[in-house]
Amino acid sequence: MFTETDIKYLTELAKSYPTKSAVLTEIINLNAILNLPKGTEHFMSDLHGEHEAFSHIRRNASGVVRRKVDALFERSLTKKERSELATLIYYPEEKLEAMAREGEISDDWYNVTLVRLLEVCRFVSSKYTRSKVRKHLAKTTQGYDYIIDELLNNDYDAVNKGQYYTNILAAILNIDAAADFIIALCSAIKSMVIDHLHIVGDIFDRGPRADLIIDELMKETSIDIQWGNHDVLWMGAAAGSRVCIATVLNNSITYKNLDVVEIGYGISLRPLTLFANEVYGACDVSSYMPKGDSEGDKYLRDDDVLVARMHKAISVIQFKLEGQAILRNPDFNMEHRLLLDKINWGAGTVLADGKEYSLKDTDFPTIDRENPYLLTPEETEVMRYLKNAFMRSEKLQAHARFLYEKGEIYTIFNKNLLFHGCIPIEDDGSFMKFSLAQGKSGKAFMDFCDKAARQGYFAKEGSIARSYGKDFLWFLWCGKDSPLCARKKIATFERLLIEDKSAWEEPKNAYYRSWNDEKIVQKILEEFGLGGERSHIVNGHIPVQKKKGETPLKASGKLILIDGGFCRAYQASTGIAGYTLIYNADGMRISAHEPFRGIDDAISNNTDILSDTVIFEHSADKIRVKDTDTGKRLAEKINDLMKLLEGYESGFIKEGI
Numbered sequence: 281m282f283t284e285t286d287i288k289y290l291t292e293l294a295k296s297y298p299t300k301s302a303v304l305t306e307i308i309n310l311n312a313i314l315n316l317p318k319g320t321e322h323f324m325s326d327l328h329g330e331h332e333a334f335s336h337i338r339r340n341a342s343g344v345v346r347r348k349v350d351a352l353f354e355r356s357l358t359k360k361e362r363s364e365l366a367t368l369i370y371y372p373e374e375k376l377e378a379m380a381r382e383g384e385i386s387d388d389w390y391n392v393t394l395v396r397l398l399e400v401c402r403f404v405s406s407k408y409t410r411s412k413v414r415k416h417l418a419k420t421t422q423g424y425d426y427i428i429d430e431l432l433n434n435d436y437d438a439v440n441k442g443q444y445y446t447n448i449l450a451a452i453l454n455i456d457a458a459a460d461f462i463i464a465l466c467s468a469i470k471s472m473v474i475d476h477l478h479i480v481g482d483i484f485d486r487g488p489r490a491d492l493i494i495d496e497l498m499k500e501t502s503i504d505i506q507w508g509n510h511d512v513l514w515m516g517a518a519a520g521s522r523v524c525i526a527t528v529l530n531n532s533i534t535y536k537n538l539d540v541v542e543i544g545y546g547i548s549l550r551p552l553t554l555f556a557n558e559v560y561g562a563c564d565v566s567s568y569m570p571k572g573d574s575e576g577d578k579y580l581r582d583d584d585v586l587v588a589r590m591h592k593a594i595s596v597i598q599f600k601l602e603g604q605a606i607l608r609n610p611d612f613n614m615e616h617r618l619l620l621d622k623i624n625w626g627a628g629t630v631l632a633d634g635k636e637y638s639l640k641d642t643d644f645p646t647i648d649r650e651n652p653y654l655l656t657p658e659e660t661e662v663m664r665y666l667k668n669a670f671m672r673s674e675k676l677q678a679h680a681r682f683l684y685e686k687g688e689i690y691t692i693f694n695k696n697l698l699f700h701g702c703i704p705i706e707d708d709g710s711f712m713k714f715s716l717a718q719g720k721s722g723k724a725f726m727d728f729c730d731k732a733a734r735q736g737y738f739a740k741e742g743s744i745a746r747s748y749g750k751d752f753l754w755f756l757w758c759g760k761d762s763p764l765c766a767r768k769k770i771a772t773f774e775r776l777l778i779e780d781k782s783a784w785e786e787p788k789n790a791y792y793r794s795w796n797d798e799k800i801v802q803k804i805l806e807e808f809g810l811g812g813e814r815s816h817i818v819n820g821h822i823p824v825q826k827k828k829g830e831t832p833l834k835a836s837g838k839l840i841l842i843d844g845g846f847c848r849a850y851q852a853s854t855g856i857a858g859y860t861l862i863y864n865a866d867g868m869r870i871s872a873h874e875p876f877r878g879i880d881d882a883i884s885n886n887t888d889i890l891s892d893t894v895i896f897e898h899s900a901d902k903i904r905v906k907d908t909d910t911g912k913r914l915a916e917k918i919n920d921l922m923k924l925l926e927g928y929e930s931g932f933i934k935e936g937i
Contacts, residue, residue, distance in 0.1 A: 282923075282932050290927045293920060299935050303925045309409075310914050310921075314906040317407045317865035319475025320344070321693075323840075324860055325700065325820030326508070327479070328847035329487025329540060333857065333876040335496060336889055339370040341473040342860035342871045346888060348403055348473065353396070363886040365396060372466040374883045376459050390458040394449055397465040402432050404472045407865070413472070419501055420471040421464035427452075428468060471501055478693065480820040481508025481700025481764070484540075485531050486847045490514075491544030494679045497686075505687035508700040508820065509757050509764040512733060516753030518680035519737040519746075520671045522663050523601035523754050529666070530598050530772070533591045535849075536570035536584075545676040547669045553586065555662050556593035559645060567640045567776065568592045596644055597663065599773060603653035605751050611716035612755050619773050620652035630778070637778045684737060689730040689763065690808075694863070694908050695815040697808050699726075701766040702791035702821075709790075709800050711807070712761055722807045729756060729763060761789050766821060792822065801835040814903075816840055816868075818861060823854045832859055832870055837896055844872055851875060857889075865904070868897040 282290070297303045322342060327334045340346060346366045353362055368375045379385050405413045413432070417425035427448060452461050477500050484490040497503060507515070513531075516524030529552070532538050541547050565588035599620055606614045622631040629636050646656045655663065670676060690699040703722065704712040711721035717728040733756060736749025756762050758770040767786045774783040794800045795817075805811045817839040824832045824844050832841045842861050845854030857875040861868065871893045881887050905911045927933035 282927065286923070287927075287932060289920075290924050290933050293924050294927075294933055294935075297921065297924060300925060300928045303921050303928070307918055307921050307925070310918050313409055314904065314911055314914055316409070316905050318694075318903045318905055318908050319407070320473070320862065320864040321476045321478060322474045322860055322862055323478040323480060323698070323818055323842055324846075324858070325480035326482045326823070326843040326846050326858075327487070327490070327493055328482055328485055328510070329490035329493065329537070330846050330848065331487065331489040331492040332879055333846060333873075333889070334493050336370065336876055336879070336882065337858070337860060337873060338474075338477075338496065339470055340366070340888060341470070342862060342873070343888075343893065344473050344862070345369055345400075345469065348400055352399055352403055360886070363888070365393075365400075366888065367882060367886040368393070368462070369397070369400065369466045369469055371879065371883050372463040374879070376462065378883055387453055390453055390462075391449065393462065394452070394458065394465070397462060397469070398428075398431055401428070401465055401469050401472075404469055405432060408472065408475075416471045416501060417468055420467040422460070422467075424461055424464040427461075428465065476502040476504075476693075478691070478698055478818070479503070479505045480698055480818055480842060481506050482510045482820060482843075483508070484510040484514045486535060486537065486849055488537055488539050489544060491540050491675065491679065494682060498682055503686055504691050504693065504698075505683060506691055506698050506700050506820075507683065507687050507689060507733070507756075507764065509762070511683060511687070512753050512764060513757040514676075515680050515683055515733070516736060516750055516757070517670050518673075518676050519750050519753065520667050520741075521736070521750035521754060522667055523598070523605050524750070524757070525666050525670055526594055526598040526601050526663070527754070527757065529594045530591070533587060533594060534571060536587055545670075545673045547666075547673055547676075549590070551662050551665045552590055552593060555658060556589035557586070559658070560589040560592050563589070563592065563643050563645070564641065565589050565592050568595070592641075593662075595772075595776060596646055597655065597659050600647075600653045600655055600659070601663075602754075605754055607653065609716075609748075609751050609755070612751075612759055613715070614755075614760055616760075617769060617773075618653075620647065623652075625649060632774060632778070632783055635783070637774075637780055637783050639777050640779055641777055680737065684734060689726050689733065692808060692810065695810055695812075696818055696863075697805060697810055697816070698818045699763070700820045701762070701764040702789050702819075703804050703807070704761045704763055704766070704789050705791050705794060705800070707790045707793075709794060709797070709803070712789075714761075716755075722804075726763060764821075766791065788822075795819075795834045795839050795841075798835045798838060801838045805838075814897075814899075814907075818842060823850045824856075824859070826854055826856050826872065833896060840868075840870065842870070848875075862893075865899070865902045867895065867899040867903070869893050869895040 297306060349362050349366050414425065414429055417428050421428055431445060431448060452458050479497065483493050513524050513528055517528045532541055538549065542549060565585065568588040568591040569584055570587050603618055603620055606612060606618055616633065619630055619632055623642065625642060628639050628642050630639055646659060648654055690697065706712050713719045713721045714725055717725050720728050732749050732752040735745040736753045739746035739749055756764045758765050760768055766789045769786055771784050771786050801817060802811060804817060805815055819839060819841045820843045822841065822843055824830050824841055826844065834841060840861055842859045844856045844859035845851045846858035851857050856872045858873045860871045862871065873889050876889050877887055924933065928935055
């Protein structure tokens with residue numbers, strides 16, 4: 281018998297499936313989908329603004345596109361021809377333009393290339409339903425979706441249709457649409473070769489153009505993001521947090537990486553420049569020179585002194601605003617980071633972590649020694665302008681909303697737990713409790729963090745929830761044992777102003793001493809309702825020192841660390857240029873990438889990023905859609921449709937409503 285609630289629900293469902301035949305058709309379709317191979321998931325982390333390298337790896341799908349090309353044409357095309365075809369798929373607009381300049385394009389070339397690209401497209405789409413392929417085509421092929429759909433489903437041996445398809449290709453050439461059609465086909469291939477993309481944090485900072493990475497991510501058909509500490513810092517800046525804005529600018533200026541601020545987001549730093557020149561023009565700024573590509577390297581250019589003055593100005597403002605945030609949030613438990621009031625001005629020292637250290641610089645004309653965390657009127661005006669500029673940047677606001685829409689503090693996807701930093705634990709392996717979250721720990725604390733981070737952007741301006749949420753975004757960036765920072769402190773002050781490197785230490789949470797312990801990893805998985813076969817933690821944040829023999833696989837492969845040094849500054853120590861984790865119907869493999877030589881070299885010489893791929897978890901049987909989260913949802917829908925079918929057959933629900 282059906283309850284009244286059942287009848288109401290089934291009546292609504294019947295609007296989408298008004299007849300028995302419609303229900304039966306959908307049940308058959310969904311059962312067929314359940315037995316398809318699962319789609320390919322790609323996991324990447326710690327992109328750190330390295331737009332060109334990220335873009336290339338996304339375009340070549342960590343080498344998957346080239347493997348598809350080789351599988352199809354290994355016996356019919358030379359290695360050079362396969363490389364040229366792969367490069368065309370990666371960079372169709374640029375490659376076509378370069379070939380046109382060299383006079384390498386003809387109608388015959390178009391004909392041959394179109395057929396080859398259709399073969400690749402047919403190959404990568406073969407494990408999807410026609411309905412799903414159409415959705416990919418509609419989003420990526422700029423109006424060519426119907427024609428591509430027809431050509432992908434072409435039976436070249438059919439006598440009646442052979443001429444039809446030949447005429448389609450001829451028409452494409454006759455109306456000079458071949459180049460656009462190739463671009464559309466290449467976009468479709470790149471879209472379908474990756475079914476779902478996971479970004480496990482830290483899109484921002486260090487590299488030049490994080491904004492361009494987000495522009496590309498916004499075009500993805502299926503994506504999730506786990507916020508990294510650098511991401512929440514920018515989210516806080518977009519929300520109007522002055523301490524986050526000052527820290528974002530300090531980071532950018534430290535590495536003389538201002539393109540993302542000024543060009544990417546259209547934020548002028550002129551008021552800061554004028555203030556820095558006026559206040560610090562006569563000051564020693566040798567300790568504030570921008571860093572080069574590698575940690576510790578420095579270089580001098582004509583404008584470095586100006587950048588150093590800006591660095592000193594924003595650093596002082598940052599330290600003051602950090603002190604204010606700590607004082608108004610005692611539950612952050614960060615009083616040990618109040619350092620401006622610990623300076624002994626006569627001796628030129630500071631008391632940090634119970635030890636007296638000499639300072640490299642004490643010439644701070646804007647610090648009131650009686651009230652060191654108070655901004656001067658001029659500093660207040662600079663920050664008022666910068667806050668307005670960050671909040672009025674349309675592109676930055678669009679990117680922040682995207683990060684909130686697609687992102688979260690952690691993600692559970694197909695039995696895997698994804699997060700950027702750590703699940704904070706004590707030395708004994710127990711989950712750390714946080715007074716700022718009413719004693720919550722483990723999953724409950726992570727959920728609290730996610731909610732507070734959203735309040736910082738979406739709560740009503742001027743409300744307590746908004747103010748606390750903005751401060752909490754800063755806490756996530758650098759707070760003691762924050763799940764994204766995962767350290768006891770970030771030693772920005774010490775690294776800038778103290779010569780003694782013992783003060784630079786940033787002790788990590790005990791999680792990082794325990795991630796090879798299978799019992800603790802299993803305990804974390806169980807805390808999130810996971811565990812067993814095909815269940816893993818996927819982690820970013822801490823670069824794998826492959827050069828020193830470290831491995832991305834921890835706890836017998838139950839924890840996978842995929843930060844391999846996308847950022848150029850880390851590659852000297854990691855020995856590689858990033859990892860990609862790939863999870864498809866055959867199991868899991870991880871690819872370690874070599875440094876990228878640049879787009880120009882890729883287009884001119886058909887060079888690629890070489891990747892060393894290791895299969896570490898192979899499934900004896902193909903993993904099917906029925907084994908995934910999507911499969912569970914489809915199975916639930918089949919059950920609902922079976923009830924609707926029963927309703928039609930019993931007369932409780934009328935057909936054709």
